[in-house]
Amino acid sequence: MDLGTRDNCSKVRDLNPNQLNINAMKFELYSTVALAEDLPEKKLKKGDLVTIVEHLPASKAHAEGYVVEVSDVLGNTICVATLFEGQLQKLVPNAIPSMRIPVAA
Secondary structure, three states, rough: OOOOHHHHHHHOOOOHHOOOOHHHHOOOOOOOOOOOOOOOHHHHHOOOOOEEEEEEEEOOOOOOOOEEEEEEOOOOOEEEEEEEEHHHEOOOOOOOOOOOOOOOO
């Protein structure tokens, strides 16, 4: 939707909240999820835990995605990455987290 004109702004105000898919996000903000695949360029592996920090809704230019923060076991940020929804997975019961030391490049 082009929001550059006054006419389009009035259309935004006239939207019925029931028409909006507010719950479209697969992952909640600030929740912990796991990587669904290796990300060698970031030295991350499938199963590494990340925190969702921003939702990026789908558009004509790109699929739905998320900005995630990767932290070490002490809570220090290692990196921030933008990933597609399919690169993440919800945590599952009975999964055992582990600790690994990333290999230096």
